Amino acid sequence: MAERDDGTDSGRWTRAQGERAVAAWQSSGFDRAQYCQQSGVARHKLEYWARVVEARPKRKQLRKPPQVISLLPMVVRASGAVVPSGENTIVRPIALTSAVEPAWAARLVRALFAGQPS
Numbered sequence: 539m540a541e542r543d544d545g546t547d548s549g550r551w552t553r554a555q556g557e558r559a560v561a562a563w564q565s566s567g568f569d570r571a572q573y574c575q576q577s578g579v580a581r582h583k584l585e586y587w588a589r590v591v592e593a594r595p596k597r598k599q600l601r602k603p604p605q606v607i608s609l610l611p612m613v614v615r616a617s618g619a620v621v622p623s624g625e626n627t628i629v630r631p632i633a634l635t636s637a638v639e640p641a642w643a644a645r646l647v648r649a650l651f652a653g654q655p656s
Contacts, residue, residue: 551583551587553590556586556587556590556591557587557591559579559583559584559587560584560587560588560591562577563577563579563584563588570584570585570588
């Protein structure tokens with residue numbers, strides 16, 4: 539926070555400054571008006587940043603970890619039936635993230651099973 543010599547804030551705050559001010563107010567035990575009076579922070583500025591902090595999560599919180607999709611081992615019989623693989627089949631477990639294009643995954647599976655008996 540930009541501070542003047544008298545301890546009161548001046549100018550625009552960065553997001554980090556706004557977050558620090560809101561955290562300091564929330565941990566103070568005072569209501570907004572009392573905190574602003576005690577600390578010299580402009581009430582409208584604290585109210586603005588309290589709304590911003592509550593409404594907009596940090597960028598890191600928006601990122602979701604990639605989903606992993608696990609495929610169940612299956613067998614395609616000569617009849618065309620798709621059944622879970624048994625003991626006498628070759629199992630090829632594949633785990634793909636959600637970033638993988640479905641068409642590419644299909645080409646991969648076809649290549650893995652090329653020339654294999656049904």
